Each structure stands twice: as structure tokens, then as C-alpha cells.
Amino acid sequence: MPTPSRYWREIPQRYRLEAGKCKGCGFVAFPPRVVCPKCGAREFEPTKLAEAGKLVTYTVIRVPPGPFEDQAPYAVGIADLDDGVRLTAQVVDCDFDRLAVGMRVRLEFRKLSEEGHAGVIYYGYKFVPE
Amino acid sequence: MRDVAIIGVGMTKWGELWEKSLRTIFTETALLALEDAGVDKFDSLFVGCMSSGLFVGQEHLASLLADDLGRIPVPAARVESACASGGLALRQGFIEVASGASDVVLVGGVEKMTDVTGCEATYALGTAADQEYEGYHGLTFPGLYAMMAVAHMHHYGTTREQLAMVAVKNHDNGSKNPLAQFPFKVTVDGVLNSVLVADPLRILDCSPITDGAAAVVLCPAEMARKMKKPAIRITGSGQATDTIALSSRRDLAWLESTHLAAGKALAMAKRKIEDIHLFEVHDCFTIAEIMVTEALGLVKKGQGGKAVEDGLTARGGRFPVNPSGGLKAKGHPVGATGVAQAVEVVKQLRGEAGDRQIKGAKRGLTQNMGGTGGSSVVHVFEAD
8 A cells, every 4th residue: 555655746736737848849748747758858837737628538447446446337538638638537427328539528626536444535637528 | 699599388278277376387387398499407587477566466576486497596587568578578588699698598478367356456457557647547458448449449430340350260269279268269249248348348358367377498590400399580579668658649549669669570580561471469458459450560550450350360361360369368367478479479380380270381470568558579480
């Protein structure tokens, strides 16, 4: 079981959608990176992800990994956010048969999972239909 | 660089081997390969294994296996690149012999997956994805490949039935492989009516959870020609990486690392893809084989579904893919898979493949990949 430091370290991305914008070419890295994968520059300025976009693919997980055992079935998708960043998250508050490539979604702050019987509750972003 | 050849291969029956531990499965298989090669001693050992830590709680695996095989103090190293661990172990062995650092190298691959529950195995396999940005959201490997399938179907019109046809073909091949975990045939209807795992993929689209090992013995080609079995040379080896998060890729329906690794391996072998007589590829899911046939250049982008429907990749087709039954029917003990692909190609090129023999095959290719293609390893093999 990870120590709280890992969870704490990821809070800026999970809670506040903090990304890094490359000062060289404008590429938005989420999570933030040290080196820009597009131009190799090493200077970034903080930015916040766009909060809406459209699905480019999706699935419904019927056989979950251990930590998500009590949630299945649940939908997961990849969306192109309006700032061009491609992001993976669960798609909730949506009937499975409504899922479609091109569907508009926005990001909301939700509970994701929890660790063991008395462990940390994980929060983060999920997609909901716009 | 020296020319390198395989002089011995070993594989035991794969499946849910509850009565055997990881070390026993490995050692029995390694002994078969050494016996097949007619050698007793080797200079170093490489073992492909994805996650003995999560599956059986054991790290420091290479020394453990060298010990269990009764060969300490031979140098030994474990190689990990998720499901490409076996193929990468083979590449490390190839480089070691080619460089002159060792003469005889034993390359093994092993995974013991049934000592944990299905949910725990799903979790362990999921660690090959981006844990912080994919696993955190509850994604699994069937889920990731399902999203690649949705993208492929959306862009190219690949059908649900074409996915099923990959499973039907590979089970037909596997029905002729006595070492396969599931040596029986399935039908398109059987696949389409099997239980959903991650929409649109069903259980018969997925490779199984398997215990198993495979091993090969390598040496310089010159030395190999004095051995008892016909030498099968490794004439090309290529490897490439890609983003491990699927969402970091612009094209979700394309395997760039496989495309690049194949290009490098074929260039080293001075061959074109049309020169190859059979292919053992990483069909961890039905959609994976369709995308691999495209990335290797057997068909144009988007045409992989039609290729299987037209029989191009069947045992009697122009490009036989997975005559062993593939991961789908043979089983997928993840770290062993890449080595087992080489075992099948060597058997085929020696003419020892029994009922599934591709007649006259002289050149074969293996493609092994980790995660959703975050790593790919391709090898080209040729009979003298």
C-alpha cells in the first residue's frame, strides 16, 4: 500500500488539473514533464486543462482490477479536450448505450476509489455528458 | 557482430499448473532446451518475466532460477518489458552472443499467474499501463485494447465479426498444438455470445491467464553448424518504444513501435516482409493481431480485419499468422510469450511442427509487444 506522499504529490493534477505549457512550442503536457516531447525544451509554465471536450474512444469495464471490484461495470473513455490535450477518465452519469465517438463531455471532481478498509479515499476527475 | 543461431528449444504444456511452482515450470522447460541443443553448460542466462513480484511475491528471480537449474555461479539477469519481456530477453541473449561476450546463452521466459485471484492478476497486468493516469481510473488491459478496437472500428469499419475471426483462426491452429492451453476450436457465434469483458471485447477475444515457460539456447552460427539439430539463424533483431499511456498517442488505431521494430529487424536481415513465410505475433486480444498485421506491413493500414476475413493470415494463406495458436489458444504466460514465439518459429523452420507445419517454411518472424505497444521487439529467423 503506497504511503500518503504519492497521493499528496498527485493532488495538483487530480484536484486542480494542473498541466505544464512548453515555453518553446506551446505543447501542453499533462501530467507536467521535465522535457518537452515535441521540441525538447525544458521550460514550462503552469496552465490548467480545458474542462470539456469530446470522446475519441470508450469502453465499459466489466472485469475490474482489485481496487475497483465494487464499481463494475463502469465506462472509461479518452477525450480530446478543447485545448488539444488527450485525457483518460471514467465516464459517469451516462447510460452505456449513449456512449459514442464524438460525444461532448466535461470534467467533474468525483470520488474514484478507496484503499483498503481504513485507507485513503482517492478523488479526481471524471467525464460526464456535457 | 557475429552471426547467431538457435540450437535448442524447449516448451512444456501450458495451462493452469496448480501443482507446479514458478521455479519448477522454468527448470523443466530449460532442461528440455538444453537437451534439444545437446549442451550441458552455458555462459549466461537471460530470463524474461513481467511480474514475479506481483504474481508470486518473488524478485531477484534470475539468481533463483540459475540456482534451481543447478548452474550457479553462471551470470544471470531478468529482463522486463511487460508482455514483451520474453522477446526482449531473446534480444539481450542475441546481443550477448553477437558481441562475443558469451558463446552459449540460455534464454528463458516464465510467468506463474494462477497463484493470485483473477482480480489480482488483472491488477498485476494493468501495471504495464500508465499507473498514475490510466490504472488510477480503473482501466484494465482488456479495457485499453477495447478502446483501440472502438477506434479501429470507427476509422476503418472493422467489424465485430472480423475480430471474432481472429479467435476462430488461432483456435483452429491451436487445436493442432498439443502444448496449447486451449487446443480446441471455437466458432464466430461462440465468440460473439461469450461474456463481455470490456465492450466490445468478449472473453473469447482475450488471451487467457496462463502458467508456463519457454526456453531457447543460442550460440554463434559457426558453432551451431556442428551441433546435432539444424541451425536456425537469428538474422534480424529490432526494438522500439512508444508512449505507455494510450491517450498520449494521436492515432489510437496504429502500433508505431511494432512498425519501427519490424523495419529495423527486416533491415538487419536484408529482407522484405514479403520474403517471410510465417509470423508469430502478439495477439493478446483479437484486435491486437489485426493491428499488428497492419504495422508489420502485411496489409495496408485499416485492412487487417479484411485480411483475416479473406483468409490471408490463415495457415494456408499467403501470410500464415500464429500457426502455433498464438497467445489466444496457446496461452499467454506474459514473460514466456516472446520466447515461445521463437520456439514455434524454430520448430516450423526445422520442419518439426507436426499437423500445423507450414510447408517449406524457411524464414519466420516474431513480434512481441508490451502494454498497448509501449514496447515492441521483432526478430527474423532463417534456416540455412
